[in-house]
Amino acid sequence: MRELNAEPLTPEAFAPFGDVIDTRIADCFPINAGRTRRYHDLATVETLGEDARTLISIFVSQPVALPLELDFLERHPLGSQAFMPLHEECFVIVVAPPGEVIDPAQVRAFVTDGRQGVNYRAGTWHAIQSVLEREGEFLVVDRGGEGHNCDEHPLEVRVNLAQRPSL
């Protein structure tokens, strides 16, 4: 069983796995006669394969207990998958780089601070959505269409928090 302490999420550390969605670190420009700031093109949506299309969904998830014990990671080879909390929920992220086999030494764990969302790149191995402390509601953008788009890979990981996330 690999033991990991989830580290605070940063765009740099997450770069091999996808994008961090966070208005605090993004450029914006005024629209609607200056009434609105548009934080534009924050993550790259990938929709590959036959009849591929972009889905917008809402996930309402029950919280996970810590330490978080996983026995698999999953990947979506045909598309990206983005999770954006709607009420500043914090969640745990466990990822490994795209590839046919997961190297346990390359598995990383992160925890968000409530203002961050993530967009997993197509093929990035990840734990299923794991919200902390309370029921979470997330906007999810991912790929629909024909073909198989969810592979599982056995992996035993126990994840704890080195420090409680703080906004």
Ligand SMILES: NC(=O)N[C@@H](O)C(=O)O
């Ligand atoms: N199955 C599903 O839609 N969700 C998972 O892919 C997940 O990453 O939570």
Ligand code: NI
């Ligand atoms: Ni997924």
